[in-house]
Amino acid sequence: MPSSTVPIFTPDNEPYLGRPLLVLFDRTITKSMAVHRQLGARTFATDLTGIQIAAVEIIPQGISIALSMRELIRQAYLFSAGILMRPLIERTGMIYHLKDNPAAIDAWNNGWSRKSQPTFDSLLDLVMGKGSEEERQAARTVLHKLVHSDPRSAGFNATVRSDGLLASAAGKELNEPMKADTVSALATNCLDKLTNISIALLGAPSEHLH
Secondary structure, three states, X not given: OOOOOOOOOOOOOOOOOOOHHHHHHHXXXXXXXXXXXXXXXXXXXXXXXXXXXXXXXXXXHHHHHHHHHHHHHHOXXXXXXXXXXXXXXXXXXXXXXXXXXXXXXHHHHOXXXXXXXXXXXXXXXXXXXXXXXXXXXXXXXXXXXXXXXXHHHHHHHEEEOOOOOEEEOOOOXXXXXXXXXXXXHHHHHHHHHHHHHHHHHHOOOOXXXX
16 A cells, blocks of 8 residues: 555645646636635525525535545545545435436435336436447446445556556555546536526626626
């Protein structure tokens, strides 16, 4: 397991600083927080519709998960960041599902049963697009296995030591840029979608935020 002499990384010395997909993630966070500061205030100033109530319950959870993923990338805990990809997809897909299916909003607000909720496959399609069946199957497998104690999750937790040997990381992963890119890209996509649907459901923010 690779180790670091730096116990806690800061924004100035984090290991994946400057990677283009992480830079894009940071910019998306900045935009999203600015938008939601404005839109959040509006939710206290008016009566909310059913879909708006669902939005103010689901979207903040998604944003919180995305921000947690960013901090985990900063500290190089990439396996833990990867585990959060599925719950972020579920929340992002769920608010889009409710927007497209008004009849489901009452069920959501009344605590619908798990069996009647949309499948993870359908939520994944709403977030990532349908793509090919092979791509969908690969994504489903990775996202499902990561959240469970499963031997197939070991691939995402594997890292190459300085001597070239493969090891299972129990802490920081300092030399796995492709993993950092994967998590950054997915989180950016979800966060951007959450911001866009917030604007669609709660109204556009001031022009200076565009």
